[in-house]
Amino acid sequence: MSDTDGLRYTKIPLNNGSDEIPALGFGTLIPDPIATKEAVKISLEAGFRQFDCAERYRNEEQVGEAMRAVLEEGKVKRKDVFVGTKLWNTNHRPERVKPAFEASLRRLQLDYVDLYCIHTPFAFKPGDEQDPRDENGKVIYDSATTLTDTWKALESLVDEGRCKAIGLSNVSLGQLKEVFEIARLKPAVLQVESQPYLPEWELLDYCKRNGVVMQAFAALGHGMEPKLIDDPVITAIAKRVNKTPAQVLLAWAVQRGTAPLTTSTSTRYIKENFDIATLPDEAMKEISQGIDTRVRLNSVVETGIPGFIPRGT
Numbered sequence: 001m002s003d004t005d006g007l008r009y010t011k012i013p014l015n016n017g018s019d020e021i022p023a024l025g026f027g028t029l030i031p032d033p034i035a036t037k038e039a040v041k042i043s044l045e046a047g048f049r050q051f052d053c054a055e056r057y058r059n060e061e062q063v064g065e066a067m068r069a070v071l072e073e074g075k076v077k078r079k080d081v082f083v084g085t086k087l088w089n090t091n092h093r094p095e096r097v098k099p100a101f102e103a104s105l106r107r108l109q110l111d112y113v114d115l116y117c118i119h120t121p122f123a124f125k126p127g128d129e130q131d132p133r134d135e136n137g138k139v140i141y142d143s144a145t146t147l148t149d150t151w152k153a154l155e156s157l158v159d160e161g162r163c164k165a166i167g168l169s170n171v172s173l174g175q176l177k178e179v180f181e182i183a184r185l186k187p188a189v190l191q192v193e194s195q196p197y198l199p200e201w202e203l204l205d206y207c208k209r210n211g212v213v214m215q216a217f218a219a220l221g222h223g224m225e226p227k228l229i230d231d232p233v234i235t236a237i238a239k240r241v242n243k244t245p246a247q248v249l250l251a252w253a254v255q256r257g258t259a260p261l262t263t264s265t266s267t268r269y270i271k272e273n274f275d276i277a278t279l280p281d282e283a284m285k286e287i288s289q290g291i292d293t294r295v296r297l298n299s300v301v302e303t304g305i306p307g308f309i310p311r312g313t
């Protein structure tokens with residue numbers, strides 16, 4: 001295994017026919033706005049060229065400021081950075097999609113995004129309150145809007161040219177197929193939790209057969225228990241190949257054809273997470289076939305309610 005192999009620069013073609021997504025992505029779900037700015041700057045400097053954002057993270061403005069600062073220094077060009085953001089549940093009504101998208105662009109200080117995804121398949125009561133609740137504290141859903149209605153509104157954004165590709169997040173295989181069937185512009189990306197305890201082989205197989213890139217969040221296990229980075233299969237491989245458990249997990253994710261997302265506010269971790277290298281075939285097999293633990297860490301997929309979110313400034 002070599003430190004100078006090209007795994008960290010892997011790009012996966014998108015089904016829009018013209019673009020590629022850098023496989024290794026940096027996620028911006030960081031609660032503190034100052035830490036967000038710093039982490040985005042450090043990750044760009046460390047080499048990350050794919051960024052995952054969301055209106056729900058309430059920090060697109062800080063992500064935008066950090067990117068602008070690095071781009072203005074001239075070391076990185078906008079065309080070399082792949083930026084994706086996501087439509088929140090309260091904006092699923094077709095007439096709310098374009099204003100929500102434009103607000104994200106404004107906050108990010110960008111003329112276009114490379115990817116716009118529907119954050120979850122759950123439509124919440126439309127409005128400015130991102131977490132609408134009834135008097136009993138229960139989320140208020142919006143049964144008047146379907147996922148396919150929202151999808152069609154996203155297609156119009158691509159037609160208008162300020163969004164290069166569109167995708168889905170936290171949907172089931174059935175929902176992905178449903179959108180795929182009616183779509184004039186097919187989903188380019190599916191963003192779901194996926195890691196060795198939740199490999200989602202069936203979803204990945206469908207994605208590969210249909211030209212959809214599977215973006216894998218919680219690639220390092222969200223920092224939650226049971227700790228993936230302490231898994232004995234992972235730590236043994238890490239020792240053998242002289243890499244850290246995080247680097248082993250990220251290499252596995254890229255080599256199996258997904259685009260993993262990680263997040264950190266630590267300079268050391270950010271640099272470490274970009275410094276991946278190709279795993280030998282037997283290590284890939286050990287992770288794919290030798291780990292029996294099965295755990296979903298993030299329940300957003302069941303309710304549309306996120307596991308953890310910045311509380312705002």
Ligand SMILES: NC(=O)c1ccc[n+]([C@@H]2O[C@H](COP(=O)([O-])OP(=O)(O)OC[C@H]3O[C@@H](n4cnc5c(N)ncnc54)[C@H](OP(=O)(O)O)[C@@H]3O)[C@@H](O)[C@H]2O)c1
Pocket residue numbers: 026027028029030052053119169170191192217218219220221222223229246247261262263264265266269270272273298300
């Ligand atoms: N679509 C969705 O619903 C959804 C849901 C969740 C996340 N996401 C996206 O996915 C991104 C990734 O978030 P995630 O939580 O899934 O990432 P993750 O990388 O699985 O977990 C982040 C945790 O791992 C720790 N960590 C990072 N690098 C490490 C390393 N090298 N060694 C040891 N620990 C390390 C971090 O610690 P420190 O903080 O101490 O660095 C943090 O506690 C998010 O930012 C967001 O963009 C999307």
